[in-house]
Amino acid sequence: MTTPAEDDVDQEAMMAEWEAAMGSEGGDDEGSGEENDNQDDLAAEWEAMVSGEGGDDSGGGDSSSGASGRESTRVLNQDEIDSLLGFDEESDDGVDRSGIQAILNSALVSYERLPMLEVVFDRLVRLMSTSLRNFTSDNVEVTLDNIASIRFGDYLNSIPLPAMLSVFKAEEWDNHGLITVDSSLIYSIVDVLLGGRRGTAAMRIEGRPYTTIERSLVERMIHVMLSDLSAAFEPLSPVNFRFDRLETNPRFATISRPSNAAIVTRLRIDMEDRGGLLELLLPYATLEPVRELLLQMFMGEKFGRDSIWETHLAEELWKTYVPTEAVLDEQTMRLNDIFDLKVGSRFMLNATPDSPVRLQCGEVPLYLGIMGRSADHIAVKIEERIYKTKG
Numbered sequence: 147m148t149t150p151a152e153d154d155v156d157q158e159a160m161m162a163e164w165e166a167a168m169g170s171e172g173g174d175d176e177g178s179g180e181e182n183d184n185q186d187d188l189a190a191e192w193e194a195m196v197s198g199e200g201g202d203d204s205g206g207g208d209s210s211s212g213a214s215g216r217e218s219t220r221v222l223n224q225d226e227i228d229s230l231l232g233f234d235e236e237s238d239d240g241v242d243r244s245g246i247q248a249i250l251n252s253a254l255v256s257y258e259r260l261p262m263l264e265v266v267f268d269r270l271v272r273l274m275s276t277s278l279r280n281f282t283s284d285n286v287e288v289t290l291d292n293i294a295s296i297r298f299g300d301y302l303n304s305i306p307l308p309a310m311l312s313v314f315k316a317e318e319w320d321n322h323g324l325i326t327v328d329s330s331l332i333y334s335i336v337d338v339l340l341g342g343r344r345g346t347a348a349m350r351i352e353g354r355p356y357t358t359i360e361r362s363l364v365e366r367m368i369h370v371m372l373s374d375l376s377a378a379f380e381p382l383s384p385v386n387f388r389f390d391r392l393e394t395n396p397r398f399a400t401i402s403r404p405s406n407a408a409i410v411t412r413l414r415i416d417m418e419d420r421g422g423l424l425e426l427l428l429p430y431a432t433l434e435p436v437r438e439l440l441l442q443m444f445m446g447e448k449f450g451r452d453s454i455w456e457t458h459l460a461e462e463l464w465k466t467y468v469p470t471e472a473v474l475d476e477q478t479m480r481l482n483d484i485f486d487l488k489v490g491s492r493f494m495l496n497a498t499p500d501s502p503v504r505l506q507c508g509e510v511p512l513y514l515g516i517m518g519r520s521a522d523h524i525a526v527k528i529e530e531r532i533y534k535t536k537g
Contacts, residue, residue: 154278195343204297233492238487253425260409260440262431264293266378273374275414282338283369284417291412291423299404299428302396311399312368313390318383322390324403325368331415331422338417359524365392383436402429409433470512470525473504492526502529510534 271288278286305311305326312325333535336342336359356364360419381387393399402408408429415421433440475497488494501528511534515526 154412169349205217262382262440262442262489263409263433266382267293269381270374270378271413273377274371274415277370277374277414278367281367281416282335283337289414289416291414293409293411296410297404298400298402298406298408298427298429301408301410302404303398305396307396308356308394309395310361310364311393312365313393313399313401314368314372315388315390316432319385319387319432319435321434323387323429323432324399324401324427325371325427325430326427327364327368328423331424334362334415334417335367335419335423336363336421338359361392363391368392375426379436382439385436402431407429468507470505470507472515473506474517475501504532 159328235396267290271290273521275288278288306328308329310332311325312327312530313322314323314325340363352464376385376387394450406429408427409427411428413424415424417491475495477493479493499517501517502514503517505515505526505528510531513528514530514532515528518527
């Protein structure tokens with residue numbers, strides 16, 4: 147059994163021998179093909195032996211295998227670890243995440259798949275700018291900060307407290323939504339509505355719950371916003387958003403499962419030196435009834451429908467020939483009696499000359515009339531129309 151030191155000596159001797167052979171062969175420019183083959187075989191054999199010795203010699207000091215081992219076990223720095231996990235600070239501004247974070251968020255549906263939703267929110271911003279100016283008698287600017295998809299549970303955990311959470315219901319869609327008003331906007335609204343001086347920031351008192359007056363004033367602002375939200379959806383689908391309740395604890399404002407996806411729209415409301423943030427959350431389950439409308443690229447887009455073809459089809463239907471039958475009477479007979487009928491057989495009908503005749507198309511009854519004669523033809527005079535009732 148050889149020691150690591152002897153292995154290193156054997157490798158160095160073999161390297162020297164191979165280099166000498168290479169030098170002698172390289173000096174002879176007229177070498178034969180057999181010598182080149184031997185040279186290639188010798189080089190391949192030496193490389194195989196070096197790699198084998200390096201794999202077996204795990205305790206070798208400064209051998210080449212140690213250098214390759216150090217390269218294969220290189221330690222990642224913090225930036226590379228953050229990039230792998232998807233926790234880059236640069237990706238917190240709305241840029242798509244990567245790594246494990248992207249896998250965790252892969253179940254969420256991006257709001258960009260609902261193009262008309264951004265049009266609705268843009269219309270909401272314009273309506274709120276006007277209505278809040280009338281509501282506060284002040285110069286109010288409403289801007290749309292961000293539209294993002296998030297899990298409902300993650301959103302509740304990210305709400306900065308204290309805040310007011312308003313639960314509202316979409317009557318026609320039979321589901322709920324959430325409006326979050328942060329503390330800065332709450333105190334600013336109270337200050338503006340109660341005659342606070344301009345140019346002074348709203349005072350915030352820590353450690354106390356919101357008073358009845360503050361809740362009442364914020365509720366009035368929520369009613370104004372819900373009215374504008376209904377008007378924003380009006381061109382797309384008529385819906386009435388009704389105020390339900392006002393909460394200060396996120397646990398009592400749970401309107402969906404924590405793992406369900408939702409769309410969060412952040413609105414910034416500025417009133418000169420005062421203002422704050424207002425967030426509108428709509429679960430995807432709430433938007434499901436109008437999902438097809440939100441998938442449109444523009445207002446009024448038709449999915450696979452051709453109005454020209456529909457008009458042509460409606461016009462041609464009026465020219466269609468529809469066979470009708472005049473039924474004098476119907477009888478129920480045994481199958482044996484029907485098989486006994488022959489040419490010349492007679493059976494009595496229960497109809498009289500004054501009995502009504504039923505006109506029908508297939509199995510659908512249309513009219514009732516009276517049998518008569520017109521010139522040389524038997525005719526039916528229509529007396530009334532039969533309206534088929536749903537059973």
